[in-house]
Amino acid sequence: MNAALEHALQDWYPVAMVGELAPGECKHSKLLGVDITVLANHAGNATESTPTITVRADGAPVDVQQAFDHWWVCLGNKPRSLFTIEEASEADRRFVPCGVVRVACSPLRAVENFLDIAHFPFVHTGVLGAEPHTEVYKYDVKVDESVDEVIATNIKFYQPQAAKSAEGGIQTEYIYRVPAPMAAVLYKTCPLKPDALDVIALFVQPLDEQTCDVWPWMALYDDTSTQAELIQFQQLIFLQDRSILENQLPKKLPLDPGQEIPTKADYTSVAYRRWLKKRGAYYGALEVHP
Amino acid sequence: MSTQPVSLSRDLTIKQVMRAELGDVDMAVWRSASGVVSAWENRCPHRGMRLSHGFVRGESLACAYHGWHYNCAGACHYIPAHPELAPPKTIKANAYNIAEASGIIWVNATGNVAPIDIPSSTVPVRSIPIACPVESALNGFSKHTHQSLLTQHTQAEIIADTPYVLALTPVGSNSVGVYIAFQHVNDSTTVAHITATDNASMNDVVALSRWANEVRDITEFSAGVSE
Numbered sequence: 001m002n003a004a005l006e007h008a009l010q011d012w013y014p015v016a017m018v019g020e021l022a023p024g025e026c027k028h029s030k031l032l033g034v035d036i037t038v039l040a041n042h043a044g045n046a047t048e049s050t051p052t053i054t055v056r057a058d059g060a061p062v063d064v065q066q067a068f069d070h071w072w073v074c075l076g077n078k079p080r081s082l083f084t085i086e087e088a089s090e091a092d093r094r095f096v097p098c099g100v101v102r103v104a105c106s107p108l109r110a111v112e113n114f115l116d117i118a119h120f121p122f123v124h125t126g127v128l129g130a131e132p133h134t135e136v137y138k139y140d141v142k143v144d145e146s147v148d149e150v151i152a153t154n155i156k157f158y159q160p161q162a163a164k165s166a167e168g169g170i171q172t173e174y175i176y177r178v179p180a181p182m183a184a185v186l187y188k189t190c191p192l193k194p195d196a197l198d199v200i201a202l203f204v205q206p207l208d209e210q211t212c213d214v215w216p217w218m219a220l221y222d223d224t225s226t227q228a229e230l231i232q233f234q235q236l237i238f239l240q241d242r243s244i245l246e247n248q249l250p251k252k253l254p255l256d257p258g259q260e261i262p263t264k265a266d267y268t269s270v271a272y273r274r275w276l277k278k279r280g281a282y283y284g285a286l287e288v289h290p
Numbered sequence: 291m292s293t294q295p296v297s298l299s300r301d302l303t304i305k306q307v308m309r310a311e312l313g314d315v316d317m318a319v320w321r322s323a324s325g326v327v328s329a330w331e332n333r334c335p336h337r338g339m340r341l342s343h344g345f346v347r348g349e350s351l352a353c354a355y356h357g358w359h360y361n362c363a364g365a366c367h368y369i370p371a372h373p374e375l376a377p378p379k380t381i382k383a384n385a386y387n388i389a390e391a392s393g394i395i396w397v398n399a400t401g402n403v404a405p406i407d408i409p410s411s412t413v414p415v416r417s418i419p420i421a422c423p424v425e426s427a428l429n430g431f432s433k434h435t436h437q438s439l440l441t442q443h444t445q446a447e448i449i450a451d452t453p454y455v456l457a458l459t460p461v462g463s464n465s466v467g468v469y470i471a472f473q474h475v476n477d478s479t480t481v482a483h484i485t486a487t488d489n490a491s492m493n494d495v496v497a498l499s500r501w502a503n504e505v506r507d508i509t510e511f512s513a514g515v516s517e
Binding site: 118119121122123131134135136243244247248249250254260261262263264265 | 316332333335336337338339340343353354355356357369370371372373375380381
């Protein structure tokens with residue numbers, strides 16, 4: 001088995017939303033090139049509203065856990081622990097699992113795009129950005145060694161409609177976290193509660209190195225929008241991203257410097273690529289030269 | 291790789307971008323506001339986005355992803371995320387040699403461009419992709435000549451072979467002559483770029499366009515059967 005796959009096998013990935021399948025219902029999917037089946041179990045007692053699931057990879061049952069309104073699976077024999085998102089236990093937030101978007105791209109390119117703000121005026125025109133407000137001001141990026149996560153802070157960007165709840169343009173502040181190679185968490189100014197931060201996460205299920213299912217998830221303060229409106233807003237954004245992600249060449253993410261040209265605005269992605277390279281997280285990446 | 295036709299000039303209008311493929315070469319072909327045509331590797335050096343999805347502003351092609359602007363020489367001269375920054379000269383689109391001649395855009399992805407000169411090719415008809423090798427397309431258009439426009443006395447002549455250009459010249463002074471330049475996309479895809487002589491009326495162009503459909507159908511059918 002190659003080292004990139006061996007490394008990727010030890011992480012947890014989402015394969016379904018909690019409550020997505022009815023008891024007894026089954027779906028077929030793929031994870032890291034392996035065919036999987038996801039079966040919703042019949043409830044042990046009648047009061048259980050959402051069934052647990054059983055996931056089989058090549059016929060054999062695998063480890064499953066529930067977190068952030070999704071079911072997570074690890075196919076490896078030395079699983080790393082799943083990252084935490086503290087806000088997931090804050091009862092006054094709205095939790096919005098947004099469904100799934102299949103994208104014909106490397107899972108790493110999907111995460112990197114999520115960490116990028118400079119594309120907002122061009123890809124999410126009139127929503128997350130608009131000309132002439134294109135400048136990306138200096139921000140801070142580091143690897144937090146205590147938790148081994150990439151952290152980008154002090155990001156500010158003008159947004160015409162930062163969220164479903166926003167009325168008019170605001171200067172939005174962003175913090176990004178990359179807690180696992182195929183997950184990213186964003187904390188951004190909440191339009192309705194300026195002292196709080198909305199949380200938007202991207203959980204990526206790698207079907208193989210060049211195809212992924214992306215499961216966006218949000219933990220917001222918004223007591224006016226319906227769940228459907230919140231989901232539609234996020235799906236609009238992500239479908240705009242897909243038109244980019246499926247047209248990047250090469251399909252796999254280059255980790256060695258020199259193959260693509262970054263600028264100051266790309267410090268988060270530079271840090272992400274270095275962090276992946278240092279960890280040996282090469283699944284979905286071009287061959288790395290030491 | 292050699293010089294190949296990639297589009298009729300008419301079909302790439304001012305401020306338009308299109309995608310063309312020659313073998314493994316994926317390219318963006320665009321025309322500036324003043325009419326300058328460029329053909330580049332279809333990849334923004336920044337994040338690899340296909341430049342054929344970009345947009346033209348004046349004399350620049352901008353990438354759809356982050357709006358990086360490239361001038362007609364391929365040099366990046368504006369990065370919207372850093373409006374005050376003069377981009378380093380090393381940030382360049384990979385440009386190919388192109389020429390416009392005889393109503394056709396010609397590109398060589400690996401060397402000097404040598405367009406085929408077809409003096410009487412003046413009326414654009416259409417470009418049509420055909421799922422077959424270039425030789426089969428050439429054979430198809432040679433054999434299945436148009437019934438009314440190109441009389442039974444039509445002479446089919448290969449007037450160039452790198453790339454292939456076919457001339458269908460009817461006997462009779464008022465008849466319409468047809469030229470077909472073949473774009474070798476890969477071993478199973480050919481694009482036929484069709485033009486006509488200046489006595490072709492609009493009705494003739496429509497008739498030739500329908501004829502091209504028929505030739506494509508027959509050629510794809512025979513190519514399928516012979517496999």
